[in-house]
Amino acid sequence: MNTTAAPESHATEHGLSTAGYVRIALILAAITGLEVSTYYVDFGRLFLPALLIMMVIKFVMVVSYFMHLKFDNKVFSWLFYTGLILAVGVYCAALATFKFFG
Amino acid sequence: MWFTLDNLATAHDTHEGAAHSSTGLSNVKLGMWLFLGTECLLFGGLISTYMLYRGRVGTGPRPSQVFDIPFTSVSSFVLLMSSLTMVLAVSAAHKRDDRSTNLWLVITALLGATFVGGQVYEFTAFYNEGMGFSTSLFSSSFFVLTGFHGVHVTVGIIMLLALRGMLKNNKVPGSRAETVEMIGLYWHFVDIVWIIIFTLIYLIPA
Amino acid sequence: MANIENFATPSSAMGALKRPVVTKGWREWVFTVDHKKLGIMYMATAMFFFVVGGLEAVLIRLQLALPNGKILNADLYNQMFTMHATTMVFLFVMPMAAGFANYFIPLQIGARDVAFPRINAFGFWALLFGGLFINLSWFLGGAADGGWFMYAPNSGPIFSPSHGVDFWALGLQIAGIASLTGAINLIVTILNMRAPGMKLMRMPIFTWMILVVQFLLAFAVPVITVALFLLSFQRNFGATFFDVAAGADPLLWQHLFWIFGHPEVYILILPSFGIISEVLPVFSRKPLFGYPFVVFSGAAIGFVGWGVWAHHMFASGLGPVSVAVFSISTMAIAVPTGVKIVNWTLTLWGGKLWFTTAMKFAIGLIVLFTIGGLSGVTHSVAPSDTQQTDTYYIVAHFHYVLFGGAVLGLFSGFYYWWPKMFGKMLNEKLGTWNFWFMVIGMNLTFGPMHILGLQGQPRRMYQWTENRAGEGFFNLAFWNLIASIGSLVLVVGVFLFLVNIFITARSGKVAPLDPWGARSLEWMTSNPPKEHNFDSIPTVHHLDEFFHRKYAEDANGQMQQIATAEEVLKQLEDNADAHIHMPSPSYWPIVIAFGLPVTCLGVIYSIPLAIFGGLIILMGAFGWALEPSTAPDTDFDPPSSSNTSKDVVHVG
Numbered sequence: 006m007n008t009t010a011a012p013e014s015h016a017t018e019h020g021l022s023t024a025g026y027v028r029i030a031l032i033l034a035a036i037t038g039l040e041v042s043t044y045y046v047d048f049g050r051l052f053l054p055a056l057l058i059m060m061v062i063k064f065v066m067v068v069s070y071f072m073h074l075k076f077d078n079k080v081f082s083w084l085f086y087t088g089l090i091l092a093v094g095v096y097c098a099a100l101a102t103f104k105f106f107g
Numbered sequence: 108m109w110f111t112l113d114n115l116a117t118a119h120d121t122h123e124g125a126a127h128s129s130t131g132l133s134n135v136k137l138g139m140w141l142f143l144g145t146e147c148l149l150f151g152g153l154i155s156t157y158m159l160y161r162g163r164v165g166t167g168p169r170p171s172q173v174f175d176i177p178f179t180s181v182s183s184f185v186l187l188m189s190s191l192t193m194v195l196a197v198s199a200a201h202k203r204d205d206r207s208t209n210l211w212l213v214i215t216a217l218l219g220a221t222f223v224g225g226q227v228y229e230f231t232a233f234y235n236e237g238m239g240f241s242t243s244l245f246s247s248s249f250f251v252l253t254g255f256h257g258v259h260v261t262v263g264i265i266m267l268l269a270l271r272g273m274l275k276n277n278k279v280p281g282s283r284a285e286t287v288e289m290i291g292l293y294w295h296f297v298d299i300v301w302i303i304i305f306t307l308i309y310l311i312p313a
Numbered sequence: 314m315a316n317i318e319n320f321a322t323p324s325s326a327m328g329a330l331k332r333p334v335v336t337k338g339w340r341e342w343v344f345t346v347d348h349k350k351l352g353i354m355y356m357a358t359a360m361f362f363f364v365v366g367g368l369e370a371v372l373i374r375l376q377l378a379l380p381n382g383k384i385l386n387a388d389l390y391n392q393m394f395t396m397h398a399t400t401m402v403f404l405f406v407m408p409m410a411a412g413f414a415n416y417f418i419p420l421q422i423g424a425r426d427v428a429f430p431r432i433n434a435f436g437f438w439a440l441l442f443g444g445l446f447i448n449l450s451w452f453l454g455g456a457a458d459g460g461w462f463m464y465a466p467n468s469g470p471i472f473s474p475s476h477g478v479d480f481w482a483l484g485l486q487i488a489g490i491a492s493l494t495g496a497i498n499l500i501v502t503i504l505n506m507r508a509p510g511m512k513l514m515r516m517p518i519f520t521w522m523i524l525v526v527q528f529l530l531a532f533a534v535p536v537i538t539v540a541l542f543l544l545s546f547q548r549n550f551g552a553t554f555f556d557v558a559a560g561a562d563p564l565l566w567q568h569l570f571w572i573f574g575h576p577e578v579y580i581l582i583l584p585s586f587g588i589i590s591e592v593l594p595v596f597s598r599k600p601l602f603g604y605p606f607v608v609f610s611g612a613a614i615g616f617v618g619w620g621v622w623a624h625h626m627f628a629s630g631l632g633p634v635s636v637a638v639f640s641i642s643t644m645a646i647a648v649p650t651g652v653k654i655v656n657w658t659l660t661l662w663g664g665k666l667w668f669t670t671a672m673k674f675a676i677g678l679i680v681l682f683t684i685g686g687l688s689g690v691t692h693s694v695a696p697s698d699t700q701q702t703d704t705y706y707i708v709a710h711f712h713y714v715l716f717g718g719a720v721l722g723l724f725s726g727f728y729y730w731w732p733k734m735f736g737k738m739l740n741e742k743l744g745t746w747n748f749w750f751m752v753i754g755m756n757l758t759f760g761p762m763h764i765l766g767l768q769g770q771p772r773r774m775y776q777w778t779e780n781r782a783g784e785g786f787f788n789l790a791f792w793n794l795i796a797s798i799g800s801l802v803l804v805v806g807v808f809l810f811l812v813n814i815f816i817t818a819r820s821g822k823v824a825p826l827d828p829w830g831a832r833s834l835e836w837m838t839s840n841p842p843k844e845h846n847f848d849s850i851p852t853v854h855h856l857d858e859f860f861h862r863k864y865a866e867d868a869n870g871q872m873q874q875i876a877t878a879e880e881v882l883k884q885l886e887d888n889a890d891a892h893i894h895m896p897s898p899s900y901w902p903i904v905i906a907f908g909l910p911v912t913c914l915g916v917i918y919s920i921p922l923a924i925f926g927g928l929i930i931l932m933g934a935f936g937w938a939l940e941p942s943t944a945p946d947t948d949f950d951p952p953s954s955s956n957t958s959k960d961v962v963h964v965g
Contacts, residue, residue, distance in 0.1 A: 020198060030191035037187060040310060041180040053311065060306040064299050071194045072295045078132055080504075081140040088144025091532055092151030095619060099568040100155055102623065102635045129507040134428040137501045145493060145531045152539030152569060156554070163560045241551035244561055248554070251546060265931075269938065280941035 020073060029070045036063055135281075139289050143296045150300050153252040154307060160244035161313040167242035170249075170313045173233050182225035183305045186260075189218035190298045193291050200287035208287060209271055215294065216267040219260050226257045249308070256304060259297045266290050344898040346430035349842060351437050352416025353734065358441050359409035365448070366400035367807060369393050371800055374758070378797035380779040380790060390775035391458035392477065396448070398461030399481065402581065403488050404444040406719050410584035411440070411495055413726055414523045416734060418499060420835035421517045423508025423853060425846045428501040430896040431937065436495040438906030443487030446910040450480035457481035460773065462570050462625075465555030465563035468544060476917055479548055482541045483913035489534045489541070490909065496530040499523060508834070510853035514608070517833040518601060521608050522587030525615040526580050532619075533576040540569035549916060564629060571622035579618045581715060582682075583611060585722020586653060589675035592729050593657055595829050596672040597664025600857060603656045610649035610656075617646045627695045628702040636695045643693035647686065654683055669829070670744030674725035677752050681717025685710055688763065703773070706766025712759040724751070724810070731817070732824030736840040740821065743813045750806030757799025761792035827878035832860040837881060848889035899940060905933035 021029070036059050048055055069075035074082050100106065128134065161170060196211035230250070238246045270290055273279045279286050342350060373393050376382035385393060415433065419426055427433050450456045455475035459467035468478050503524045507516070516524075544566070546552040553559035555566045594601045601607060623631055623639040631639075657679050666672070688710040692698045701707055724747075731739045768787050770777065782789040824840050837859045838847055855861040862881045867873045908929030915923025 020201070023195060023198065026191060026194050026198065030188065033187055033190075034184065037180070037184055040306065041176065043310060044176045044180075056306050056310055060302060063302045067190060067295055067299050067302065071190050071298075072292055078130075080130060080132060081136065084137070084140045085144045085147075087528075088141075088147040088532055091619060092147040095148075095536075095572050095622075096151045096155040098620075099572065100158060102568070102631050103159055103562060103564070104632075105158065128505045129511070130505055132505065134501050134505050137505060138429065138497050141497050141500055141531060145497075145535050148532055149535035149538055152536055156539070156543065156565065159562060159565060160554075165560065241553065244553060244559060247546065247552035251542070251552070269935065273939070278939055280939070 020076060021070060026070070029066060033063055033066060133285060135285060135289055136292075139292050143292065146296060146300075150252075150255070150303075153248075153255055154303065157248040157252045157308060160248040161308075163244040164246075165243040167246055168236060168238050170245065170308075173236050173238050174309055175229070175232070176309060178225070178229065179305065179309050182222050182229075183301060185218050185225070186222045186298055186301050189215050189222070190295050192218060193294045197284075197288050197291040200284040203284070205274065209274060212267050212271045212274075212287070216264050216271070219264045219267070219294075223257055223260050223264070226253065226260075245313075252308070253304065256297065256300055259300070263290070263294050263297055266293070340898075343903060344434075344900055346426075346434045346896050346898055346902070347844065348415050348419050348427050348430065348433060349734075349846075351433055352412045352414075354437055355408050355412030355415055355440070358437075358444065359405050359407075359412060362400050362404035362408070362444055363807070364811075366397050366405055367804065369397035369400065371804060373397060374797040374800040376775065377777065377793050379794070380777055380782065382776050385775065387775045388455070388458065391460075391773070392451075392456040394773060395458050395460055395463075395477075395481075396451075396456045399447065399457065399485075400444075401715070402461065402577070403485060404440075404447075406581045406715070406723070407488075407492065408440055408444075409723050410523075410526070410581070410719075411436075411492075413519075413584060413588065413723070413730070414499055414527075415495075417730065417835050418502060418520055418523055419506065420733075420838065420842060420846055421520045421833055422503060422506060422511050423834050423847065423851050424502065424506040425850075425893070426896060427498050428506055429498045431899050431902050432494050432498050434899065434902035435906055436491040436498065438903045439487055439491035439494070439909055442906055442910045443484045443489075443491060446487060446913060447480055447484030450475075450477045453480070462574065463544070463566075464570075465561075465566050466557065468548075468566075469556060470548060479545065479917045482544045482548070483916060484910075486538065486541050486545075487909045487913065489538055492530050493534045496527040496534070499527045500531065503527075508850050508853050511834075512853075514605065515853055515856045515858070518590035518604070518607055518611075519584075519587035519833075522583045522590070522611050525611050526583045529576040529580050529583075529615055529618065533573045533580070536569055537573035540566060540573070543569075545916065564626070564631075567626050567629060568622070571625045572619075574625065575622040576615075576618050578711075578714070579614055581719045582722075583614065585678060585719045585725075586611065588722045588726040588729070589657065589678050590653075591833065592671050592675040592725050593660045594857075595729075595831050596667045596669055596675075597661050598667070598830070599660060599664040600832075600860075601656065602659040602662075604856060606652055607656050610652040613649040614646060617642065617649070621646055624693060624695075624698070627698045640693055640695045644690065647690050647693070650686055654679060654686075669728065670739070670741055670748055671725045671727075671729035671829075673745065673748045674721045674728065677748065678718055678721040678725065681713055681721065681752070681755070685713025685715075685717050689714065701766060703771055704766035705762040705770045705772055708772050709759050709762035709766055712755070712762070716755050716759065721751070724748075727810070729829065730835075732828050732840055733835060734841055735817075736824050737817050737821035738824050738828060739817050740813050743809060743816065747806055747809040747813060750802055750809060752806075754799050754802030754804075754806050757802055758796050759799075761796045761799075765789060765792050765796070826882065832857040834858055836878070837862070837885065839882070845893045845895055848886045850890075851885060899937075901933050901937040901940065905930050905937065908933060 040056060040059050043052060043056055068085070074085065097106075130137075164170075192211050192215040196208050196215060199207035199211060233246075240247060240250050267290060270279070270286065274283060274287075342354065345351065372385060373390070376384045376390060376393075415427070415437075418424075448456070453476060455477050457463070457473070457477040457480065458475075459473055459478060463478065463481070466472055503516070503520060543552070543554040547554050547556070553561055555561050555563045557563055590601055590607055620642045621639060623635055624643045627636055627639075657675075661676075688706070692701060692707070692710065728739055728744055731737070764787060766772075768783060768789060770789060770793075777789060777793065779790060826840060827836055829836075834851065834853070835842075837851060851858065859878075859881070863874060863876050863878065864872045865875045908926045910926075911929060912923050912926030915921065915926050
């Protein structure tokens with residue numbers, strides 16, 4: 006593990022400031038509030054797509070900003086999203102054979 | 108990807124020193140991201156099992172009968188905020204601000220413990236409402252999925268506290284900032300899994 | 314010469330136990346983190362399980378040699394075929410490939426060790442303990458008996474009341490952890506530890522195929538982890554995930570198993586493809602034909618391999634759309650495989666062929682794998698597959714690809730790399746006998762199974778009766794007997810290999826530096842390689858770097874020798890790095906790995922034991938975390954003055 010080779014200040018150059026992180030957290034909190042509101046307010050036909058879209062936005066925001074993927078080397082994104090896309094692909098296909106999607 | 112890696116490699120060739128890394132990236136970080144990629148397939152399988160079985164309640168309670176959305180919303184919010192405190196710990200570690208790093212690590216662990224405590228409470232409540240582990244396919248798949256997630260959070264808490272102790276006693280082998288960052292990546296991953304679970308399992312009714 | 318300090322004694326290791334001090338006798342192996350030692354340990358373990366699995370196969374064939382076989386009862390027969398397959402897949406081919414990968418990947422990419430040496434050691438011990446754990450069930454009430462893919466309801470308590478399936482599920486879980494950690498380790502190693510100039514498209518094909526395999530493993534293992542967890546929860550804690558009576562879908566298991574299981578078959582075959590892609594060019598005296606095609610077809614197999622799993626389930630009533638989709642994707646995956654066969658054949662074309670034993674096994678693979686591949690294509694046609702499902706035709710198919718493909722490739726690797734690993738040449742004459750007995754034996758054993766299967770003999774019947782054996786050419790009695798005789802021929806073949814190892818160890822010819830006129834970096838070091846692999850890390854300028862250091866084009870465009878292997882090696886030695894710190898041995902890998910089977914035994918028998926196992930793991934994890942992977946300078950006694958100088962080279 007040649008961790009010592011990596012300069013320690015490297016990642017902060019690309020990360021956000023404290024205020025930036027707090028702003029991201031506030032947006033995440035707001036989206037969560039909106040998500041929870043679907044439990045009380047009837048969104049009609051928008052219910053399902055709205056929830057899924059908000060879920061994806063929150064997911065991507067945490068991965069991109071809190072986990073630095075947006076600022077980091079593309080190789081990391083490549084490794085992680087390969088796993089994610091593979092998982093979504095095979096499991097949706099498997100669920101489809103059970104007629105899960107209608 | 109090939110080209111990215113190779114360009115990095117070329118740039119690195121000029122660099123003397125045999126503790127080399129062909130891509131210029133850290134081994135640990137590459138390994139961690141790959142591990143998180145593989146975890147997607149683990150949780151994907153558990154979530155799919157739940158999705159398939161969520162409506163099969165037998166004589167037991169239905170999801171909508173036991174879920175307490177306001178309660179779970181609060182604990183979801185707590186876990187989400189622990190991601191903020193975690194990233195602040197990582198940021199402080201990169202600035203070599205030991206005091207803040209320690210503080211944020213402890214707060215993160217406390218938020219995580221609050222979440223796990225909430226989960227224990229929730230499980231107990233479900234059990235008292237007649238939803239045991241083997242009551243129905245729904246209950247088994249629910250407990251396995253959220254239980255696995257809870258175990259991941261618990262492991263994260265242990266790592267956070269151990270890390271804090273090691274930082275304090277100056278016992279972290281290798282780069283301190285990177286170690287904090289790696290545990291941070293794990294922690295955020297646990298959080299994004301819960302983002303998915305909260306929507307798919309709790310908010311979308313069976 | 315390089316001054317190797319990895320044997321210096323770390324005096325003040327952190328953690329509960331002191332760092333292992335020098336390494337002699339058994340300690341040299343038990344606490345090692347050296348990728349070469351671990352590679353050999355992987356191979357020895359795999360060889361042991363190969364013999365175990367082989368004996369199980371012989372018992373199966375003896376049972377079926379004659380009508381109304383009496384050697385095994387039905388119950389024991391079920392255990393035998395389940396454990397035969399489990400052993401061969403998980404405890405022989407996979408660890409053997411892991412052994413080759415461990416030993417040769419760092420050498421082929423010009424590295425001194427893997428990225429995470431301790432994780433490497435942990436992976437080996439977890440595999441060994443997992444394998445022993447599964448086989449422990451033989452002595453504790455009977456082994457797993459539901460077939461290697463353990464479909465429900467055969468995996469449930471009604472049809473499998475012993476603890477066999479519990480041992481099977483938990484043992485595979487342990488082996489899976491080993492595979493996962495190994496995969497992450499090797500991927501990071503290949504991406505990050507390459508010598509200067511070793512671009513991806515200059516990597517040897519074996520390294521490429523292992524890279525693809527490790528990606529498959531990394532993403533496939535978690536899927537079976539889920540399946541095995543669900544099974545364990547069902548059997549040990551009262552869940553009903555695969556219990557139809559409780560309203561479950563037993564197909565869920567089939568999906569999870571085969572989402573893992575199909576990438577798994579490429580995990581089994583691609584390492585052998587990689588091995589013969591090294592062997593064929595060397596013994597054809599030509600570069601590999603179409604290197605990029607072999608690389609990209611390997612990557613394509615790795616990719617498409619994720620979209621074909623349901624062809625194992627054509628007979629399960631998936632519905633016409635699913636069957637059509639998976640049928641087409643299965644036909645498609647034959648294309649990149651075919652590309653490889655064409656490339657190998659064209660590598661042979663016009664070459665100066667040298668029929669060493671390694672070469673014979675490689676050519677054997679091309680021929681026999683092609684037969685197995687073609688019968689595989691017949692399965693992709695869903696209607697014909699419906700007739701073939703669960704017959705001996707399937708057994709014939711997968712033994713042609715796994716024995717004719719994977720196993721022959723591994724044997725090719727043994728003969729090719731033995732001098733590299735042990736500094737002695739395996740006996741070529743005995744090797745030829747070894748080869749012919751194995752090839753004839755395998756064709757006698759598995760060839761007749763095509764006929765048996767198309768005649769309708771089910772793959773898991775434990776007895777057959779004479780009055781239903783049929784007549785003439787298609788007489789089941791005749792072909793069953795031939796298959797059983799063939800299995801004994803195979804046994805002789807494998808036995809000859811073991812004899813060859815024994816003879817070579819006692820009185821084998823000492824290997825010259827470059828016995829085959831090889832092309833890749835692993836030969837650019839002594840036989841066997843030094844602890845630190847290379848005295849100085851070579852800078853790579855070509856694909857087949859070692860070859861290009863020995864040969865260059867003259868004015869007429871002809872390849873002429875410009876240096877001997879000895880001269881190339883001398884050049885590296887003259888530029889040797891002064892001080893090389895190799896990763897230090899560690900107790901923790903084996904401690905954590907030992908905690909796993911303890912925990913699993915506890916899951917089956919008593920929860921307090923499981924908690925105790927968990928504590929072992931936790932303690933090991935703390936020891937591990939507190940211990941630097943390389944002992945720090947101050948840990949050395951006396952502190953080595955050279956450690957402060959700039960020319961110290963840290964590895965791993």
